Amino acid sequence: MKQVRKMRDWDAEKTARDPKTDREELETLARSWDWHVRRAVAQNPCAPPTILDELARDNVQWVREAVAGNQKTSPTVLVLLAHDADGFVRATAALSESAPPDVLEELAHDETVDFEYTRSKNRYITQEAVAKNPRTPTEVIKFLASHGDEDVRASAASNQKVPSDVVFRLRTDQSWVVRKRVAESPVTTVEVLDWLAADRIQDVRKAVAQNPRTSTGSLRGLAMDRDTDIRVSVAKNPCADTETLEVLSEDWSWKVRDQVAKNPSTPEEMVRRLAKDGDQSVKKTAQARLDK
Secondary structure (H helix, E strand, O other): OOOOOOOOOHHHHHHHHOOOOOHHHHHHHOOOOOHHHHHHHHHOOOOOHHHHHHHOOOOOHHHHHHHHHOOOOOHHHHHHHOOOOOHHHHHHHHHOOOOOHHHHHHHOOOOOOEEEOOOOEEEOHHHHHHHHOOOOOHHHHHHHOOOOOHHHHHHHHHOOOOOHHHHHHHOOOOOHHHHHHHHHOOOOOHHHHHHHOOOOOHHHHHHHHHOOOOOHHHHHHHOOOOOHHHHHHHHHOOOOOHHHHHHHOOOOOHHHHHHHHHOOOOOHHHHHHHOOOOOHHHHHHHHHHHHO
16 A cells, blocks of 8 residues: 655644754754744744754745744844845845844845735835834935835835934825824824824824824824724823813714723723713723722
């Protein structure tokens, strides 16, 4: 009878992924016939650098990609993987905070794309990764912030090292995806947030409403927004002042009032009033606050 070889060694894969597995066993598993097991070793947060160095030369792309994503992988190995023949491996290496700055600068010109079916568009996966990496040099972030693709610019906008002049310019970007990332950023100035508070796109205004750096004036304005989700976001913001919370405590939507009751900045007197709210959910939330 012809023997059928197993397609996947599930038990070995589980052992390979376990941080408690000892070095000797990991060395054995790193030479497994099953690439899933080798990938699990490469993903193990306790895998020794010597094993990762060996797996960085594996003939299976997904194993090398796992090595690139492991925080224990050395900068020397990341240099090797940054020149890998496979674009997904290079993109993963570009995300690593251990990647040397000169390698990130080189990868910033890597135009590898992957088609995203849900949005029917190509994604510049390596350039997006470089733009997000907190170790990417400022000049490289500025370069990627001017990219022709909105997702690359959005990734640059999300990087906390993005220069203030670039943030100021991106506040008027033609893509709402970019403006939303600017509104979400913890380094965006109050001036820029005030500008974006009047954006025509709901998701951008919602991001402003959620940002703890948003000014009191902008939060008061957003508390009057026609969109319920935006008012809910203002009600959740711990930096909302008493006057804003007072307005929202009388909002027609129970979801808004419920968030006011949950907000740690809401005065006790207001919470007591909400404990008598006509909506049972709001009443329950407010009473739970008072019972603490």
